[in-house]
Amino acid sequence: MLSPASTEMIRATLPAVGAAIDDITALFYRKMFAAHPELERDVFNRGNQKQGGQQKALAGAIAAFAALQLEPDQARIDLILSRIANKHASLGIEPAQYAIVHTYLFEAIAEVLGEAVTPEVAAAWDEVYWLMAETLISMEAGLYRAAGVEVGDVWRQVRVRERRHESADTVSFVLTSMDGTPLPSFSPGQYLSVAVQLSDGARQIRQYSLSSAPSSDDWRITVKRVGSHTLPDGSTIPAGEVSDFLYRNVFEEDIVNVTTPFGDLVLQDDDAPLLLISAGIGCTPMMGMLSHLAETADSRPVSVLHADRSPSNHAHRAELTELVDRLPSAVMHRWYEDLGARQPEAGLREGRADLGEIAIAAGTRAYLCGPLPFMLGMREALLDKDVAADDIHYEVFGPDSWAVAPA
Missing domain, CATH: 3.40.50.80 (Nucleotide-binding domain of ferredoxin-NADP reductase (FNR) module)
Structure with missing residues (x-):
């Protein structure tokens, strides 16, 4: 929980920060990627970045988490953070990366809000950030532990055993282990991340649901080819660059880099309709x-x-x-x-x-x-x-x- 002093400071400044949060997060990403281009190239979805979707999602998560410290709703907090933690785990995010985010996020806050960011305001929002970050770090550690892997060590190579068309623009890939041993089980509804090396050298990652039963020794994912599309300003979004790459280039016996399954959309084991x-x-x-x-x-x-x-x-x-x-x-x-x-x-x-x-x-x-x-x-x-x-x-x-x- 936030300290009483920080709670009152957040209450007083949330409207101003909330009004500027889109500008703050857009500037944050520009600053972070300028200093760490490898993150944009190899970790973040650059299609979402170009469309602005990731910026809006981050802005919404920060604002919602801060607001929920004023009027606590634990179920809603758990929903927001569980989804983020699972996504982070599927990317292999490690605790040290939260410090990188903190540096450039608070630089952006100071630049956008200017003199309004007094030491007291900065301290209160710093407390919000680290409360959220430390909660996520703890949740992600639990996910890594449950998956039987070290923190961030989620990647493995698998072999494509079968490729099959499921519709004109959709293919499924049956993935098997490199040594013939069963792949780890998962909960129905979960997903895994797939990383591909694109022609420009970027390592892009996307998530795909597991479309097979957990009882299988193999995993199956289904990929729909999605072409690029043009924005109103005339720029082109390679929205489906990973899916398109997989559809066009991956076949039987090819090796693919994937992660351990994660995801919180899981089928509950009860008798509810x-x-x-x-x-x-x-x-x-x-x-x-x-x-x-x-x-x-x-x-x-x-x-x-x-x-x-x-x-x-x-x-x-x-x-x-x-x-x-x-x-x-x-x-x-x-x-x-x-x-x-x-x-x-x-x-x-x-x-x-x-x-x-x-x-x-x-x-x-x-x-x-x-x-x-x-x-x-x-x-x-x-x-x-x-x-x-x-x-x-x-x-x-x-x-x-x-x-x-x-x-």
């Missing part, structure tokens, strides 16, 4: 969950809802049907924006996903994955159907602006 909602490539953590449910002959009610552009765009379409058919109490609903020559039928609709006619059992636990606007819309629909907010869980790859949004 399940609602698995996905759109597009967001189906991947659901495939891992469904594979686990099918292999363990789980008998709880399971509703699977998926939205996609068309049947031909739907990755794992046939496998999804097979898994649902293996579960005695599972039902499936699919929406396609374009059904082509197919006609709507039970469980198959044309258009966008709509929960209006979907019956949801009391006590249902919902898991969401897909584009952020899709998930936010589904969350509102679930709340309208009296699903408790604490029972709505989600996964988003890229800067997480949901967890830090106002409740």
Whole structure:
């Protein structure tokens, strides 16, 4: 907890800092990358940096954490920090890197706010930063310990045993260990990081959900090719540079650098009814969950809802049907924006996903994955159907602006 003096100082200065936090974080990244270009090249997602998403996520996390020191909400604090800690662990972040962030963040605060940053103000925000940082360091140490690795030592080489097309623009890779021993198990819904060396020498890292069952000795990830796109100012974002690299260049017997699995979107082991909602490539953590449910002959009610552009765009379409058919109490609903020559039928609709006619059992636990606007819309629909907010869980790859949004 913050000291009483710092709490009052944060209360007094939070509006001013909050109003300037976007400028502060943008300047922070410029300063840090100027001094440590290797971080931008080899650790941070430079597509998110160019779009500004990472800056907004950091700004939101700092502001939200500071605000929650004034009106404590431990569950919300845990949500924000758990997601950050898992992401950091999947990158192999170490405690010393928090000192680097501190240096350039506070340089940016002083430069943006100028004379308003008195020694008392600086001390209070310093206390906020280190409270957040030390909590994250502790959480990450626990994640490393649970994974059976030393702090930051999460990387390993694996071999591609199989590459298979799951749709026209999507491939799955089955990854196996270099020596034939089983790869570590994981919880259904978790992800791993993949690092690739791009043509310009940059080492870029992205996260991919494990789309196989934890019982397998191997891991499977599914990658959708995403092309570059142009911003309003005419600049180009290589938003899918890692996915595109994997799609075009990685084949059977190739060696890939990946991490131990992490992630806090995990299937809880109880008898609560399940609602698995996905759109597009967001189906991947659901495939891992469904594979686990099918292999363990789980008998709880399971509703699977998926939205996609068309049947031909739907990755794992046939496998999804097979898994649902293996579960005695599972039902499936699919929406396609374009059904082509197919006609709507039970469980198959044309258009966008709509929960209006979907019956949801009391006590249902919902898991969401897909584009952020899709998930936010589904969350509102679930709340309208009296699903408790604490029972709505989600996964988003890229800067997480949901967890830090106002409740």
